[in-house]
Amino acid sequence: MAELSEQDIRRLTEEALKQLGAEATPQNVEKVVRQAVHRVETEVPAGTQQVQPIPQPGKGNRIIITAFGKNQIGILAALTGVLAENRCDIIDLSQKVLQEFFTIMLLVDISGCSKDFEAIKEAVVREGEKLDLKVIIQHEEIFNAMHRV
């Protein structure tokens, strides 16, 4: 993390004043300077980067769960039960039963969730296996990339 001197902050303030021009109220200047300081402080020095969480710009952290298998009592209850336990927010769901085959799709927001993506994935897949379901879990972004121009 970079150490900021008083001189740096003065320089940032001058830069902010120049940028804001006529809109330079004390509050606005403070806001811009704070943002700049935050940027500097959170910059990762080269060579030390680690695998970070997938960035989800402006979309929250939404995943799509798809499950297929033979229709039976309790599929929806089992899947949603696991999600509720992990404080995942179900935004939308759609299901189809064709003769005895069952397909379900859930759009789930995991941003308020107590566990990370891998842990939720494992929990839901394990629950699905108990019911002989094939469960596939993916971040929503891939579908937006592939199916929206």
Place this chain on the structure above:
Amino acid sequence: MPIALEEILETIRMTEVEHFDIRTVTMGINLKDCSSDSLAGLKKNIYDKIMRVASEHVATARKVESEFGISIANKRISVTPVSIAADGFYAEDYVEIAQVLDKAADELGVDYLGGFSALVQKGFTMGERNLIQAIPEALSQTKHVCSSINVASSKAGINMDAVRLMGEIVKQTAEKTADRDAIGCAKLVVFANVPEDNPFIAGAFHGVSEPDVVINVGISGPGVILRAVREAPQNMNFAELSDRIRRMAFKITRAGEFIGRTVAALQNVPFGIVDISLAPTPMPGDSVADILKAMGLEDVGASGTTAALALLNDSVKRGGLMASSHVGGMSGAFIPVSEDDGMIKAAQKGHITIDKLEAMTSVCSVGLDMIAIPGDTPASVIAGMIADECAIGISNNKTTAVRVIPVPGKKVGDVVDYGGLLGLAPVMPVSSLNNAMFINRGGRFPAPTRGVNN
């Protein structure tokens, strides 16, 4: 617009049934800053740089695979052509450098590392000549290292001395790895007009104009295109058929670019290009040959095969160019024989011949690729095949290449099984007519007039 259930199911069908995956996420690493006044220092610098820069490459790719449910078949590395990063060494020094590259690749868990390369389309430096001489030994002593040599370009013409030399080097590489059915030759490509940002092995290297580190992506997905063509009615005309292919190519390119950008962002390195080549695998249903058959040919090799491939290649480009701002590398259809289930079968039946494959290379992205030929094929015949491909490449302003495997002790009709992605290679007949006088002329084959285009 929310994502429809049908769209989700289509994506899942692509990945689960039709073998759609990202063929490779390749990290390009600049080694120009690794120079040292001693071989030991150079080796240390190369090893340290690769290990430092790529330390998270495989882990990051795995994480992205898991989060988006699209498999990344290979995690790879390409480096600055070793002849540029380390010019002026002796042949045995280059073998040691190859071993260092191999060690780094092994420890990082990547399957292949490309860049034991030289660009000699106009002439050799001493180091480049020594590196080429070191190829047979280097490829026999390493597992992950791949080598590519560019011997021709539309601007420079063909370096016929290099063509002759590469004929001999291919033979020597086959002999050095004779105990493993000449596997060394599967890691060696001879190019004309080589692209500098190609993520696909064995031709990948990190070009001199590239940034310090970059992530390039190669997509795959013949199975997805195959379904689109198979589901088309028999009387659908070519414009409509092209449109169907284009739509599918758009989707798979978008997925490729998204995955590539994500892997790059997580490692804090710039994203380079998507290579929109359709890369087949030996798995049934994942074949470029099958797409051509589905267009209405009894088998590949039928008259009309070259036209079918041209349509496929062009349609994929149309979709891919719309989907990504940075399309690069080879970007066309690959027609490797041993790596494509439909090609293997056609070759075994004698439906496809080297002559037809050569014609097809004039419209697809690469050349005579992964073709096993009889072990007693003379070096001059291999050099002649390289010269033919170079002529097609420089005259049409396109990339062409030769990756043939003269398997020692094998003759036409035998089959060589490499397993995995390299697949099964039926030994194919080549012309045995004498061309030694032509090849031995040497010197520089003049650049075509269309190379002078300013």
